Amino acid sequence: AFEALTVETLPGRLGPVAAIAERIGADSNLWKVREVGDGNLNLVFIVEGEKGTVIVKQALPYVRLVGDSWPLPLKRSFFEYHALSRQAERAPGTVPAIHHFDEAQALIVMEFLSPHIILRRALIEGRRLPKIARDLGLFMAHTLFRGSDLSMKASERKADLALFADNVELCDITESLVFTDPYFEAPMNRHTPGLEALVKELRADRDLKVEAQRMKHQFATRAETLVHGDLHSGSVMVTDTETRVIDPEFAFYGPMAFDVGMLLANYWMSFFSQRGHESAGSREEMRAYLLGVIDETWNTFRNEFARLWHTERKGMLYDAALYEARNDGLASEQALNHVIHDIWTDMLGFAGVEMHRRILGLAHNADFEDIADEAQRASCEAAALKFGRHIIVNRNKIQSLAELDMLAQALDQG
Ligand code: SR1
Ligand code: MG
Structure with a gap:
């Protein structure tokens, strides 16, 4: 079942994901996690390990700007994933690379852009x-x-x-x-x-x-x-x-x-x-x-x-x-x-x-x-x-x- 990530739960939940471990280091106890989302809809975390950093973006089942009185389906993450894939093919190098997609948890792990x-x-x-x-x-x-x-x-x-x-x-x-x-x-x-x-x-x-x-x-x-x-x-x-x-x-x-x-x-x-x-x-x-x-x-x-x-x-x-x-x-x-x-x-x-x-x-x-x-x-x-x-x-x-x-x-x- 879908569960929204928090700064505290993220290392335990995403620690077993090989695609992330390979990129930022397997010891999730050493990961530093910050929630930085300031958009209208989603959670965005910066996750920094010994070897590197990734972005974790997770959809919420409601509009963040307004709150749970305005439900919004998690499937928007699916459309984002597919749109990013097509944009990467049609305009190479213009969008962040995707490292991992979890449809049920509505989350995309992607390239951390810095110093952008x-x-x-x-x-x-x-x-x-x-x-x-x-x-x-x-x-x-x-x-x-x-x-x-x-x-x-x-x-x-x-x-x-x-x-x-x-x-x-x-x-x-x-x-x-x-x-x-x-x-x-x-x-x-x-x-x-x-x-x-x-x-x-x-x-x-x-x-x-x-x-x-x-x-x-x-x-x-x-x-x-x-x-x-x-x-x-x-x-x-x-x-x-x-x-x-x-x-x-x-x-x-x-x-x-x-x-x-x-x-x-x-x-x-x-x-x-x-x-x-x-x-x-x-x-x-x-x-x-x-x-x-x-x-x-x-x-x-x-x-x-x-x-x-x-x-x-x-x-x-x-x-x-x-x-x-x-x-x-x-x-x-x-x-x-x-x-x-x-x-x-x-x-x-x-x-x-x-x-x-x-x-x-x-x-x-x-x-x-x-x-x-x-x-x-x-x-x-x-x-x-x-x-x-x-x-x-x-x-x-x-x-x-x-x-x-x-x-x-x-x-x-x-
Ligand atoms: C309730 S969402 C409001 C706006 O945020 C998004 O970035 C879109 O621009 C949308 O219209
Ligand atoms: Mg947006």
């Missing part, structure tokens, strides 16, 4: 990471292209679609918390005092609510590829030279643009939060850096996706033979442009709702939450909310990131 820190924390501290844009642009192109009918054998993709279709409860969290709750007075919502008038305006905004529901419709029905499903800056660990993606327990077959939108939304939120972190010095360069990261991430993603289109398109969609038979390279380019254009437009919609839910819903971001001065926080959040509204409602008309840079800078300056 969480990307969100680095951005709050004002650190400029030189590699994140390229690394994450490539990660998204590789995982999203190679998990789709552009690349996979149709029978394999359909089998995988069926496997991940059971990740119902985690999809339900996103469907409710991201796409619906922010737009009405849902019981678990909260927002910073001072935002009341703007919140009221947004919740009365018919165009916005319709477009947010259209994005939800896409999220729930457009099973294009295996998405990470929760690719925010808290799901990325970084050093100056390395970028790793963690925590894909929300993985399912969804829209190509979902991960891209969520990631860029978190960069935009970091941008709008910088004004609240200026007590130790100007963040002007940090703001410019973040807009550059957004631009480089999108361009890396788009260019790599196009490269894969030209070199790895072996699935049943836009069948290469169809164009090659007629030597019709132009048709292939036209089709590629349509696909990328759709990802661009949908990315903006998903990004906007992600920005709204982190300010209006249950699960907030440390980027804003760490701003102690409430009036300052509300002012940063108001700018982000207005930006989010613009990119959701006008996503079909927005042509370039340059025009969004101008809007972001104007809103940030009040």
Whole structure:
């Protein structure tokens, strides 16, 4: 039967697991165990032995952020394990190595990443990471292209679609918390005092609510590829030279643009939060850096996706033979442009709702939450909310990131 680990019980329970003993040392009496989980859902332990260190992540049968009044199935650990395995194949070197998986105990033992820190924390501290844009642009192109009918054998993709279709409860969290709750007075919502008038305006905004529901419709029905499903800056660990993606327990077959939108939304939120972190010095360069990261991430993603289109398109969609038979390279380019254009437009919609839910819903971001001065926080959040509204409602008309840079800078300056 499932039993949640504690710092005290972990050595006795995992001591007999050979895969761990080999890595960190067999004498579990010598293991040093710390619980370090600060996410919304799970337990996370760092276990240090004589020979090495591992991470033990265990799902709990409820949402940690809320407590046992909100049950959540342990099977999310199964989906995380399978998503990590696929990401490791499709984008080698981008996710932590798995040493051991115990389905009944909903636990994954994986590589301890050191000296990596969480990307969100680095951005709050004002650190400029030189590699994140390229690394994450490539990660998204590789995982999203190679998990789709552009690349996979149709029978394999359909089998995988069926496997991940059971990740119902985690999809339900996103469907409710991201796409619906922010737009009405849902019981678990909260927002910073001072935002009341703007919140009221947004919740009365018919165009916005319709477009947010259209994005939800896409999220729930457009099973294009295996998405990470929760690719925010808290799901990325970084050093100056390395970028790793963690925590894909929300993985399912969804829209190509979902991960891209969520990631860029978190960069935009970091941008709008910088004004609240200026007590130790100007963040002007940090703001410019973040807009550059957004631009480089999108361009890396788009260019790599196009490269894969030209070199790895072996699935049943836009069948290469169809164009090659007629030597019709132009048709292939036209089709590629349509696909990328759709990802661009949908990315903006998903990004906007992600920005709204982190300010209006249950699960907030440390980027804003760490701003102690409430009036300052509300002012940063108001700018982000207005930006989010613009990119959701006008996503079909927005042509370039340059025009969004101008809007972001104007809103940030009040
Ligand atoms: C109740 S879970 C709230 C949020 O935490 C996770 O990281 C996901 O982003 C989810 O929406
Ligand atoms: Mg997570």
